Amino acid sequence: MLRTSLKALAILGGLLAAAPAARAAEGEIHIPNQGFSFQGPFGVYDRASAQRGFQVYSQVCSACHAMHLMSYRNLRDLGLTEQQVAAIASQVTVQDGPNDEGQMYERPGRPTDRFRSPFPNPEAARAANNGALPPDLSVIAKAREGGANYIYALLTGYGDPPADVHIAEGMHYNAYFPGHQIAMARPLNPDQVEFADHTPATVENMARDVATFLQWAAEPELELRHSMGIKIIIFLVILAGLAYAVKRKIWANAH
Amino acid sequence: MASGLHDSDIPNPVLRWIDQRMPIFTMMQKEYGSFPTPRNFNYFWNFGALAMVNLMIMIATGIFLAMHYTPHSSMAFDSVERIMRDVNFGWLLRYVHANGASMFFIVVYIHIWRGMYYGSYKAPRELLWMLGVVIFLLMMATAFMGYVLPWGQMSFWGATVITNLFSAFPLVGEWIVTLLWGGFSVDNATLNRFFSLHYLLPFVIVGVVFLHIVALHITGSNNPLGIEPKGPQDTLPFHPYYTAKDSFGLVIYFIVFAGLVFFAPNYLGHPDNYIPANPLVTPAHIVPEWYFLPFYAILRAVPDKLGGVLMMFGSILVWFVLPWLDRSPVRSMRFRPIARICFLLWTVSFLVLLYCGGKPPEEPYVTISRIAAAYYFAYFLVILPLLSRIEKPLPLPESISRAVLGGGPLPAGAAAKPMEKA
């Protein structure tokens, strides 16, 4: 019995391990692990970091990158108050309508509005960015191999290219972008934003904060998922013990 | 007894009234209560029940997801994200459904492996086996269409690649592809019909599973020794022995499932599917979901387009004729030392194909895939027929009870109805 269950476990393990290993790794670029607070089965979000990350997004990134799946009301889950959220929302103008005359009109944003996109459509975004389309960042942390660690590496990975690498016109060298040439110029520079909690706005700090924010934006349910998972697995382990005891009891004389 | 009523033994009066007019409780008692089941099952025999539970979970989560999903190309991706963010427990429904598909294939692959190792496909269970292959094909179709629904990059491009395969067929190929697409490329029409069919097929699977179980209950289950039970001393009533054992197995299955859903929900997926579908941008490496990788590897191993398609379908269709390729009268590989090694090698070739299927179509993976695919087919078409004739099996035990209990009197309470002759 032990032998067969070991066999089954080996097959199961083989299937589970082979599956993602079977995916081709994107080039040979190794993404360093930053040890974010939300990594691992007990991971939780550093809300202060995520709030700073939102600030970086809105002051730096939102000039080109939309996050159309996010609504301002979602920021409540980061710990912002209703007034803060209303204030943030009302600072942007969104298009609404048509009104009774049939015209579209502008009005201040409300918490229920989606984040305002910088461009009305992808064509306008390309036109403003030399033909390159800045991707929507709502789920970018799940849409890239390496997730938040990749985002951090990308944002801090700008620099001079090695001697033998030629960078095309209008492109920039990045150590972690697949192909090493990225259309986006270095977005983060020291002291670009001023954090209310006086965290120094180094490139590393801003990158870390915005990576945390983007991970939260992609997986707002992470903390609940982890806490439910722990409770459920503990419950199941106990139930497994009980079920096994019942099984042994029933089978006691049958072997 | 009044004529026209079933002669019911059910004690409860309300249930008895129902049973006399529709003997469902008698049937449950016979098929799942006292049904004589070989006493020597190992845990590999849990996986059929696990597959059934998995199917029910997929249908339940699928129905509730469909309450919120929009099958239009302009809204599908966003509707899935709305489920993840705004629908109460939507993220849970979605992750259970997506990881449930993976669990379904893990469970079914182990279930099939059991059938192949212990000779469950041999007489008199050939039809049972073939119904199982039909279920597997339906599962693949369902999973393929389901993966298109989120309308991510892999959804779109996986659909494009796989539907394009049908153009390999001469004369009718292009017509078939246009019919599948409902247009001139994978687009909204394709998405809509895939949604409809994805909702339909699981219920077809339920029907075939029902037939699969009917067929099983006619012949009775196989067992690890591969020898038929000779009497009640070789069997146990399904309840409580196997209800208890299956319940334990179910909890372990849930632990694995929960580990995936709650702690690694995107581990078996591909990040590119979180990028909305773009017909103008092809991902660097188009890969199907992991459970299709072995067949994907076989497809790519053949340099000819039609040849690849035929080999890919052939790799599953060959399973249908397995009962007639392997004619050895000995069922269980436990007693077939050479076949056993060949089968374990086949398992390795399957896993190698799975691994290579996820790699880019470059060396050394192409050559390795070809070797593994060659062995895959050789096992069915050459090795098994050959071994049927030349292999000398180990001596079989006299009976199940002799092997399990060392003979002796029946233990108290282990009574089971006598086996119906197959």
Place this chain on the structure above:
Amino acid sequence: MADSGEATASGGTPRRDFLNLVTASFAAVGVGAIAWPFINSMQPARDVLAMASTDVDLAPIAVGQAVTVMWRGKPIFVRSRTAQEIEAARAVPLNDLKDPQTDQARIQRDPWLVVVGICTHLGCVPLGQKPTDPRGPYGGWFCPCHGSAYDTSGRIRQGPAPLNLAVPPYAFTSDTKIRIG
């Protein structure tokens, strides 16, 4: 071997029954817990709950006129009442009302009355918004489906409806603008 040989799940020593009971209860808790997310997923989603609101500009509504706006899929009657209509509403003794409510409790600022235009009987939309509509015997609204009649404060006066026309949550965002919801 008589005692320990008991193989059936029911009967047997109390210790074994206890184990069965604990296991079955644990399993039942698990099954119940599984049902909850399914049911809860059918409740309104967060974006639906996040107060959808409608802005109404009251300035263009002349005294004696009414407009209908949509809010959360429902028609809202916004009426600028004449002095006579307001007086008539205030003059009604509470004992005459099936659903007693003062007019003052139903408005925020004269002359505007804002009520949900759904009859509290079985859900039809009462008539009375258009100048050509019948207003019923109490000068407010009249529901043609089963004959419920509402007064100038939107209160039920006659007919099978049990309650007054509901007043939605709204607030003045300026002297002449309101936000409903």
